[in-house]
Amino acid sequence: MDVYRAESVAIMELVRGLAGEAVEQVSVDEAYLEVTEQVGGEGGHDEMIRRAVPMAEAIKAAVRRERGLAATIGVGPNKLTAKIASSSFKPDGLTVVLESGKAAYLRPLPAGAIHGVGKVTEAALARAGLVTVGDIQDCQDDLRAYVGSWWGELRRMAFGEDDRPLDFSDDIRSVSSENTFARDTADRAVLRGCLREQAEEIAGRLQRHRLAAVTVQVKVRYSDFTTLTRQVSMEEALEDASSIYRLSCWLLGRHRLVARPLRLIGVGVTGLRAVTMRQLVLPFMETRR
DNA sequence: TCTGGGGTCCTAGGACCC
DNA sequence: TCTGGGGTCCTAGGACCC
Structure with missing residues (x-):
């Protein structure tokens, strides 16, 4: 386990060197990077996302060259889409989701693709007839009875809306x-x-x-x-x-x-x-x- | 799959106080 | 002595994630 930890530290160092300090490490092998500043604020969201792609390619290349490992990266307008994009092609993938295409990208995916929707919630949604993320997008009913107070946020997430900031604190609870x-x-x-x-x-x-x-x-x-x-x-x-x-x-x-x-x-x-x-x-x- | 380990967050119910 | 309602804190369980 210590070997994994040491490798994780080395890779995160590498990533910080290339992408800056705005890194939220989620686990030993997963992190979110905020690169808005590095790619510059000009142009629309899609333009900014496209400009982040070379950086993602550089990170992948460096991790392979210096650590001998394949890295999977998702580039998107927020944490939700980046996370889903990164899990779409493992290992060694690089998937880009544009702001203008995020809702369409999510449509065909199973409801469980949304972060926070596990077995129980997925089953509850299925009982209401919602199987894909597109089903959630199209649902006009109030499904709080099925999934609780989370419904409003879940529906926004189904459209790729997510304004959670990166969390840099390392507080232990x-x-x-x-x-x-x-x-x-x-x-x-x-x-x-x-x-x-x-x-x-x-x-x-x-x-x-x-x-x-x-x-x-x-x-x-x-x-x-x-x-x-x-x-x-x-x-x-x-x-x-x-x-x-x-x-x-x-x-x-x-x-x-x-x-x-x-x-x-x-x-x-x-x-x-x-x-x-x-x-x-x-x-x-x-x-x- | 007859189910490992370390976490976070949310919710419901009860106790208690005013 | 019983009763009402609201707020807060604590406890226990469960959903979820990696």
Whole structure:
């Protein structure tokens, strides 16, 4: 995994060198680039998009030359269209969607092509008779009953409308660790050992990011795939493995979650905040006594 | 496919307060 | 003592993404 991470860092460096710093990295192998400034603001949207194509070609060539890998790139007027364009020809594709052609480009695609439409929403849309993005474009009804309050935005997206800005923040909202057992178990020693390791892993990640957490959550899954979570919030944020471990044990006991064997056990923390000076100083003072 | 792991965001319901 | 409504916070579950 570290190999992937290192490769990802190298490629993102390469991309920044060619396209500028406006890069939103979504995962190890995916990023959005905002290149409006580089291509210049003159001309219509279509002209600007066409001027971005040579840059996309240069990035593809550099990634192949310097990292020996194929990159797939979608060029479009916004994140939605660029994302869909990039997934249309993998690997090694370069797909361009113009502002003037975006609605037509999306029409024949399945509804699930839209970012945020997963299995459940796709099935709900199909029940309403909407299978393709074109069906959504043509639908005049209010389908909030099927897909919830998201309907208005979904309909705009079906036409390729998307004004989400790139998100450059690297804020972490939660940290978690979980394990699925090869065989379901209710063995307390096994479960405690697992929780301890997970708590240590989480504490390590928190400390690397200088974060502490207010809320600790445990997650269990049984043989029938029933999955439960239980959480507890503290007044003071905590960051050490033993506190996270103790609270997760307490949650398991308090809610009697190990009444039957577990297939999965996990721990997570949320309500993250920067570690304060006092929290940094306290353990130090204790060790000096 | 009898289902891995690490995330984000949204929603519904309950507790609590005024 | 029971009752109403609104706001806020917390909890739990689920949809979705990579």
